[in-house]
Amino acid sequence: MTTLTINGKMIEAPGGTILEVSQANGIRIPTLCHHPALAPKGACRVCLVEVKGSRVLQPACTFPISEGMEVQTESPKVRAARKFVLELLLSDHPKDCMTCEMCGNCELQDLIYEYGVKETPFVGEQHEYPLDDRDPFIIRDMEKCIRCRRCIRACDEIQAVNAITMINRGFRSKVATSFDTRLQDSNCVFCGQCISVCPTGALTEKDSHGLGRAWQTTKVTTTCPYCGVGCNFDLNVRDGKVVKVTSHWNNPVNKGALCVKGRFGWQFLHSPDRLTKPLMKSSLWKERKGTEGAPSRYEGFVETDWETALDAVAEGLLTAKSEDGPDAVGILASAKCTNEENYLIQKLARREIGTNNVDHCARL
Amino acid sequence: MTLKELERIRAKAQKELAVRGVEIPPDSELKPPRPGEVRVVLRNCGLIDPERIEDYIAKDGYFALYKVLNMAPEQVIDEAKRSGLRGRGGAGFPPGQKWFFARQAVAARPAPTDGTPPAYLICNGDEGDPGAFMDRAVLEGDPNSVLEGMAIAAYAMGATQGYIYVRAEYPVAVEHLRTAIPQARRLGLLGKNIFGKDFDFDVDIRIGAGAFVCGEETALIDSIEGRRGEPRPRPPFPAVSGLWGKPTSVNNVETLANVPQIFLNGADWFAAMGTEKSKGTKTFAIAGKVKNAGLIEVPMGITMREIIYDIGGGILNKKKFKAAQTGGPLGGCLPAKYLDTPIDFESLAAAGSLMGSGGLIVLDENDCMVDVARFFMDFTQDESCGKCPPCCLGTKRLLEILTRMTQAAGTAEDMQTLEYLTQNIATASLCALGQGSVNPVVTTMRHFRDEYEAHVNEKFCPSGVCKGMFHYEILADVCNGCGACRKKCPDKVIKGDKKVVHEIDLPNCIVCGDCYKACKFEAIAIRPGPTPKSRLPERR
Ligand SMILES: Cc1cc2nc3c(=O)[nH]c(=O)nc-3n(C[C@H](O)[C@H](O)[C@H](O)COP(=O)(O)O)c2cc1C
Ligand code: SF4
Ligand code: SF4
Ligand code: SF4
Ligand code: SF4
Ligand code: SF4
Ligand code: FES
Numbered sequence: 040m041t042t043l044t045i046n047g048k049m050i051e052a053p054g055g056t057i058l059e060v061s062q063a064n065g066i067r068i069p070t071l072c073h074h075p076a077l078a079p080k081g082a083c084r085v086c087l088v089e090v091k092g093s094r095v096l097q098p099a100c101t102f103p104i105s106e107g108m109e110v111q112t113e114s115p116k117v118r119a120a121r122k123f124v125l126e127l128l129l130s131d132h133p134k135d136c137m138t139c140e141m142c143g144n145c146e147l148q149d150l151i152y153e154y155g156v157k158e159t160p161f162v163g164e165q166h167e168y169p170l171d172d173r174d175p176f177i178i179r180d181m182e183k184c185i186r187c188r189r190c191i192r193a194c195d196e197i198q199a200v201n202a203i204t205m206i207n208r209g210f211r212s213k214v215a216t217s218f219d220t221r222l223q224d225s226n227c228v229f230c231g232q233c234i235s236v237c238p239t240g241a242l243t244e245k246d247s248h249g250l251g252r253a254w255q256t257t258k259v260t261t262t263c264p265y266c267g268v269g270c271n272f273d274l275n276v277r278d279g280k281v282v283k284v285t286s287h288w289n290n291p292v293n294k295g296a297l298c299v300k301g302r303f304g305w306q307f308l309h310s311p312d313r314l315t316k317p318l319m320k321s322s323l324w325k326e327r328k329g330t331e332g333a334p335s336r337y338e339g340f341v342e343t344d345w346e347t348a349l350d351a352v353a354e355g356l357l358t359a360k361s362e363d364g365p366d367a368v369g370i371l372a373s374a375k376c377t378n379e380e381n382y383l384i385q386k387l388a389r390r391e392i393g394t395n396n397v398d399h400c401a402r403l
Numbered sequence: 404m405t406l407k408e409l410e411r412i413r414a415k416a417q418k419e420l421a422v423r424g425v426e427i428p429p430d431s432e433l434k435p436p437r438p439g440e441v442r443v444v445l446r447n448c449g450l451i452d453p454e455r456i457e458d459y460i461a462k463d464g465y466f467a468l469y470k471v472l473n474m475a476p477e478q479v480i481d482e483a484k485r486s487g488l489r490g491r492g493g494a495g496f497p498p499g500q501k502w503f504f505a506r507q508a509v510a511a512r513p514a515p516t517d518g519t520p521p522a523y524l525i526c527n528g529d530e531g532d533p534g535a536f537m538d539r540a541v542l543e544g545d546p547n548s549v550l551e552g553m554a555i556a557a558y559a560m561g562a563t564q565g566y567i568y569v570r571a572e573y574p575v576a577v578e579h580l581r582t583a584i585p586q587a588r589r590l591g592l593l594g595k596n597i598f599g600k601d602f603d604f605d606v607d608i609r610i611g612a613g614a615f616v617c618g619e620e621t622a623l624i625d626s627i628e629g630r631r632g633e634p635r636p637r638p639p640f641p642a643v644s645g646l647w648g649k650p651t652s653v654n655n656v657e658t659l660a661n662v663p664q665i666f667l668n669g670a671d672w673f674a675a676m677g678t679e680k681s682k683g684t685k686t687f688a689i690a691g692k693v694k695n696a697g698l699i700e701v702p703m704g705i706t707m708r709e710i711i712y713d714i715g716g717g718i719l720n721k722k723k724f725k726a727a728q729t730g731g732p733l734g735g736c737l738p739a740k741y742l743d744t745p746i747d748f749e750s751l752a753a754a755g756s757l758m759g760s761g762g763l764i765v766l767d768e769n770d771c772m773v774d775v776a777r778f779f780m781d782f783t784q785d786e787s788c789g790k791c792p793p794c795c796l797g798t799k800r801l802l803e804i805l806t807r808m809t810q811a812a813g814t815a816e817d818m819q820t821l822e823y824l825t826q827n828i829a830t831a832s833l834c835a836l837g838q839g840s841v842n843p844v845v846t847t848m849r850h851f852r853d854e855y856e857a858h859v860n861e862k863f864c865p866s867g868v869c870k871g872m873f874h875y876e877i878l879a880d881v882c883n884g885c886g887a888c889r890k891k892c893p894d895k896v897i898k899g900d901k902k903v904v905h906e907i908d909l910p911n912c913i914v915c916g917d918c919y920k921a922c923k924f925e926a927i928a929i930r931p932g933p934t935p936k937s938r939l940p941e942r943r
Contacts, residue, residue, distance in 0.1 A: 098833075160823065163803040205633075208787060209784045
């Protein structure tokens with residue numbers, strides 16, 4: 040156990056950074072470049088605290104505690120330094136929260152509000168970058184980037200793709216792919232991890248633009264229907280409609296990470312093209328019922344109900360089994376089903392039909 | 404390699420060297436030592452062939468390593484501490500202490516079982532200060548002294564692999580290292596079981612792309628690991644967790660080149676040079692308005708006056724000394740009142756500057772201090788890694804204000820903003836680049852506030868540097884009508900008959916400064932206000 044004082048209060052902790060120990064003891068320290076899912080970086084200087092004996096202020100997010108340490112997290116010096124950093128960030132930021140996708144969900148906005156930085160004392164050049172909407176799924180507005188490098192770390196540490204990095208030095212430094220290309224011309228896999236950790240409106244989901252603010256949507260945690268991994272995520276729902284998928288960090292399956300399908304492939308949910316009723320081949324219908332049947336939007340198919348459709352399938356399977364033996368039948372199950380459904384499918388194959396010809400797409 | 408063999412090589416090489424002889428080539432930046440200089444680090448430079456290890460051995464090379472390998476590592480560390488040697492890369496931290504911490508960290512971990520080294524030693528040869536070339540001179544002129552220093556350091560701290568990080572702009576240094584390392588390996592002075600002892604050590608070269616920030620030790624480690632060099636917060640210090648997470652000591656070229664000499668001649672010999680807390684010698688690259696610019700090595704504690712006037716030969720063109728920038732772009736500008744301050748780590752820090760790696764730029768009365776501050780800020784802003792806002796954005800705002808001031812657009816508010824920025828950048832930046840970036844501004848503001856005020860309040864550059872902020876006037880009571888200025892004026896706007904006071908036709912003068920330089924009688928003065936032809940366009 041290490042004993043230290045934070046803001047005059049004696050605290051015992053097994054170890055960790057000043058930030059971790061403070062958080063565990065109910066002392067809030069503001070952060071910007073820090074993200075619980077990423078290795079600490081010490082870049083943004085918003086978490087600066089006073090450590091007795093240190094010539095300069097120290098970042099709480101990286102500084103390890105030690106025996107007898109004395110820390111001040113809210114001294115005038117500390118607050119002044121944080122305000123200074125925010126003033127600098129604001130002096131290079133398009134102040135257009137009104138139309139910004141992240142408004143209400145932006146960590147920079149929250150801090151500017153908390154520290155009351157109405158105006159910045161610094162006038163000077165601001166970055167001018169064209170809005171980069173040339174890619175599918177992701178819009179990059181580098182004028183809103185605060186160079187916290189969370190996206191870079193997510194791409195490296197979570198996704199292990201390293202599609203993006205910092206280029207240039209000084210004021211011209213910028214998050215970019217190598218040679219500053221479009222994401223689709225890099226090795227980016229459009230997993231969107233970078234968006235999920237970006238504290239500002241610099242990286243946003245293209246298809247969700249304008250569909251709803253954070254406070255207008257409700258988060259519904261669910262499991263991704265696409266594959267057997269079974270990632271968890273949050274559906275952001277506004278007025279009964281899904282408008283966005285965001286990471287759900289506290290789950291043991293994927294710990295916030297997603298792939299391109301899970302994160303960006305939600306539009307099918309409300310598509311008019313979705314099959315909501317079973318279809319049967321028109322010829323089969325005519326054979327079985329002797330009528331033309333209800334026309335569907337698909338040529339050669341008629342709409343039907345589950346009863347009729349399943350009857351036809353069961354009959355077909357039984358005929359195949361009796362005429363050509365059970366191994367004439369093979370069943371390929373889907374990873375979009377639950378484990379229980381897949382269990383039942385193999386029961387159907389093995390016990391009812393009597394074949395081992397059963398497989399599953401997640402195995403491919 | 405055994406002691407006997409080494410002695411045999413030395414005897415033979417000494418004879419050969421005496422016959423063959425080597426001399427500092429006349430075009431070299433390194434001149435033979437001037438009175439007042441003491442050469443420890445540079446002692447072999449120019450006097451041996453850097454591409455022949457035998458030449459180095461002739462000068463007792465690798466005898467210190469032999470001596471050290473017969474001592475316990477702890478003894479080596481103690482001896483290094485006792486010598487009072489401090490790091491020459493800028494911060495002045497004692498290398499013995501660094502090796503001690505690294506050794507402790509090695510002992511605290513289980514020995515690696517995967518064949519990787521237990522710890523690393525890095526020689527920092529990035530040398531990014533503009534105008535500094537001390538480390539280059541050592542790497543080019545005496546690479547083996549650095550290799551021997553590295554081997555000693557590695558033994559003391561417990562490293563088995565070393566890297567020399569050299570900037571790509573130093574091709575000759577790289578070439579000489581590429582010759583020296585295999586030669587040392589061939590003689591068994593690098594590699595396994597050096598001098599038959601249980602000590603393995605090898606060295607590889609890593610070439611940097613010339614970013615100033617990659618000289619910062621944690622950024623340098625990133626760069627060797629193959630990533631973009633960006634400083635990391637400390638702790639953990641590299642001595643505990645550095646290159647690939649292993650205990651690592653980063654030492655400067657000059658620091659390491661001192662090490663063999665300390666063990667050859669004893670810690671007491673070294674500690675006898677210099678001041679109480681700054682021992683030994685220091686190399687300086689003197690540049691600017693001084694007669695003998697170039698590389699020198701002097702005992703610590705020497706005054707700036709001795710360097711500039713006795714060794715440097717004084718100020719060019721009989722001008723007046725105004726200030727000296729020590730410590731490179733992160734150092735400070737010291738005015739004449741510091742001429743007699745001893746140059747050592749403490750005194751320079753007390754004066755608001757730095758020892759840095761040893762750049763020394765001499766400025767005279769025609770250097771504008773606001774413009775000098777702007778120049779250094781331009782450099783640091785360009786070289787900031789961009790990781791933390793105080794430095795990345797703060798130096799940008801500083802640069803913008805200083806630029807405005809030198810373009811007749813500064814305001815009184817700008818003065819306050821400058822102070823606000825410098826105070827906060829110094830305490831909030833992540834690394835010493837950001838923290839030190841404000842030093843040129845802080846020191847020039849402290850010592851030359853009148854110049855800042857003239858720029859801001861009167862839009863006047865008293866040194867006659869900032870375009871559009873002054874004009875020339877011929878002083879009627881001084882001018883003797885020699886006509887030198889008239890002949891030099893490119894626009895022929897100076898009128899006057901022989902032996903009669905001359906006059907500048909101001910409405911047509913472009914303020915090029917040719918007359919000012921031509922006048923031998925100080926009859927031309929710098930006055931506030933632009934001429935119509937030198938006025939800057941209105942800023943929007
Ligand atoms: C921006 C910056 C640039 C630096 N550049 C160099 C350099 O070029 N060479 C060097 O030896 N040290 C440089 N340093 C200092 C190193 O971080 C480190 O302190 C030094 O290499 C340690 O060696 P020493 O103890 O022998 O001085 C630099 C530091 C900073 C902050
Ligand atoms: S990124 Fe944040 S601070 Fe910036 S405009 Fe958007 S909401 Fe406002
Ligand atoms: S979408 Fe994924 S792969 Fe592409 S840049 Fe972002 S984190 Fe990297
Ligand atoms: S894009 Fe977002 S996450 Fe990436 S550095 Fe900029 S602000 Fe940070
Ligand atoms: S102080 Fe400057 S160079 Fe150092 S980490 Fe911050 S931005 Fe990079
Ligand atoms: S050079 Fe000097 S002294 Fe000679 S004419 Fe010009 S101002 Fe007069
Ligand atoms: S949160 Fe600690 S420096 Fe950014």
